[in-house]
Amino acid sequence: MDALETIARAPRRPTRVDVLITAPLLTWAVIEAFTASGPGLLWQRVLFAVCVTLPLVLRRRAPVAVMAVLIGVLMVRIWLIPGREDSTFPFPSLLVATFSAALHARSRAVAVAAGIAPVLAMLSLFPLGYHESPTSIGQMFILGFFVAGAWAGGWLVRLRAAQAAAARADSARLADEAAAARWESVRLAQEAVVAERARIARELHDVVAHSLSIVAVQAGAAEELIGLDPDSARAHIAAARRTAREALTEMRHVLDVQREGGPAAAVALAPQPTLERVADLVDEVSAAGLPVRLVIDGERGTVSAGVDLAGYRIVQEALTNVRRHAGAVETSVRIGYGDRWIELEIRNAAGPDGDRAGARTAGSGRGLVGMRERVRLYGGTVTAGPDGDGFAVHARLPREPQ
Structure with a gap:
C-alpha cells in the first residue's frame, strides 16, 4: 500500500470544519429555495437544497458516496423537473464534494473516477437540449472549469500530504537507524575496551613474572654477600625491595582489570619492549618508508615496568596510525622524562591529499581506545586530534603507577 492509499484509509469522523462548511451552504440553499423563483414546488426546491448540501458533513468519511449522492440528486432534479432557471443549482456544494473526493478517496483510481463523474453527468444533459443554447454551453463550460480546478486542488493537497507522511516515515526510519548505529558503536567500543584490557593483562603477566625473577636473583645475591660485603648485600636488598614494590603494583592492576570484567588469559608471551626500544621502533618504521625524527x-632514570611498556605501545600505535592514514609524511616523536611524569608527543604533517592521521572515519577507532585505556590504567592522560595541518597525540604518564 503506497503513501496515498495509507492516508486515504485513515479513520475519519465528521469534524468541526465539515460542519462549518456544510451549515452555511445549507442555510444559503434553503433561503434561495424560499426566496427565489424556479421550477418545481416550494417543498421540492427545499428538499433539493437539503439533499445537495447536508451530505457534505460526511465528505471525509465517505467522499465518493457524497459526490454520487450530489450528482444523483442533481440528475433527478433536472430530468424530472427540467428548467434552465434553477436558483438552487448546487454549484458550491459540487465543488466541495469534488475537492473532497480527490483528497480523501480510498485509492487513486477511485479519486480519478470521481473527477470524471461530473463530466459524464454534464454530458448526460445533452438529450435535454442543453447543447443547443449558447448560454447553457457557456454555463457548462464554466462549471467544468471550476470542477476540474477543485479536483486538481484536492489531488495536489493529497500528494502533498503523502509526501509529508513519507518524509515523517523516512525521518522515523533514519532515527531508528541512527539509534541502532549508536548502540552498535557502544557495543564495539565496549568490545574494544574488553579486548584491550585482556591484552594489557597478558602483557603485565610477563612484566610481573620478570620482576619476581629479578627479586629472586637480587635476594640470592644478597644472601651470598651478607657476610662478605654487607654494603653490596644491602644494595641488592634495596633493589629487590624496589622491584617487589613495582611487581605488587602491577599485580594490583592486573586484578583490577579482571575485577572490571576483562578476560585475562594466561598466555605466555615474550618479554615486552620498553621506552628504551623506541629508537629501534623508529629505525624500523623509517626503514619501512616513514620518515621519523626522535x-x-x-x-630516563627509573621507570615502572608497566608504564614503560604502556609508553612504548602508545608510540607504536601512533606511528602505525600515521603510516596507515597519512602515508609517508614527516613525523616527530618526543619523549620527555620529568621528575614525576613522562611526556610523549607524536606529531605528523598532513598527507599528500591533505589527510591527517586519525582524521578519517573509515577506521574502527580501536587504536585510540587502546591508548586511553592504557593511560587510564596508570593514572595518566592522553589527547589526540588535529594540530595545524597535521595530527598530534600527546600522552602523559606517571613514572610510578598511581
Missing part, C-alpha cells in the same frame, strides 16, 4: 629530553 627527540629525547631529560634523564
Whole structure:
C-alpha cells in the first residue's frame, strides 16, 4: 500500500470544519429555495437544497458516496423537473464534494473516477437540449472549469500530504537507524575496551613474572654477600625491595582489570619492549618508508615496568596510525622524562591529499581506545586530534603507577 492509499484509509469522523462548511451552504440553499423563483414546488426546491448540501458533513468519511449522492440528486432534479432557471443549482456544494473526493478517496483510481463523474453527468444533459443554447454551453463550460480546478486542488493537497507522511516515515526510519548505529558503536567500543584490557593483562603477566625473577636473583645475591660485603648485600636488598614494590603494583592492576570484567588469559608471551626500544621502533618504521625524527629530553632514570611498556605501545600505535592514514609524511616523536611524569608527543604533517592521521572515519577507532585505556590504567592522560595541518597525540604518564 503506497503513501496515498495509507492516508486515504485513515479513520475519519465528521469534524468541526465539515460542519462549518456544510451549515452555511445549507442555510444559503434553503433561503434561495424560499426566496427565489424556479421550477418545481416550494417543498421540492427545499428538499433539493437539503439533499445537495447536508451530505457534505460526511465528505471525509465517505467522499465518493457524497459526490454520487450530489450528482444523483442533481440528475433527478433536472430530468424530472427540467428548467434552465434553477436558483438552487448546487454549484458550491459540487465543488466541495469534488475537492473532497480527490483528497480523501480510498485509492487513486477511485479519486480519478470521481473527477470524471461530473463530466459524464454534464454530458448526460445533452438529450435535454442543453447543447443547443449558447448560454447553457457557456454555463457548462464554466462549471467544468471550476470542477476540474477543485479536483486538481484536492489531488495536489493529497500528494502533498503523502509526501509529508513519507518524509515523517523516512525521518522515523533514519532515527531508528541512527539509534541502532549508536548502540552498535557502544557495543564495539565496549568490545574494544574488553579486548584491550585482556591484552594489557597478558602483557603485565610477563612484566610481573620478570620482576619476581629479578627479586629472586637480587635476594640470592644478597644472601651470598651478607657476610662478605654487607654494603653490596644491602644494595641488592634495596633493589629487590624496589622491584617487589613495582611487581605488587602491577599485580594490583592486573586484578583490577579482571575485577572490571576483562578476560585475562594466561598466555605466555615474550618479554615486552620498553621506552628504551623506541629508537629501534623508529629505525624500523623509517626503514619501512616513514620518515621519523626522535627527540629525547631529560634523564630516563627509573621507570615502572608497566608504564614503560604502556609508553612504548602508545608510540607504536601512533606511528602505525600515521603510516596507515597519512602515508609517508614527516613525523616527530618526543619523549620527555620529568621528575614525576613522562611526556610523549607524536606529531605528523598532513598527507599528500591533505589527510591527517586519525582524521578519517573509515577506521574502527580501536587504536585510540587502546591508548586511553592504557593511560587510564596508570593514572595518566592522553589527547589526540588535529594540530595545524597535521595530527598530534600527546600522552602523559606517571613514572610510578598511581
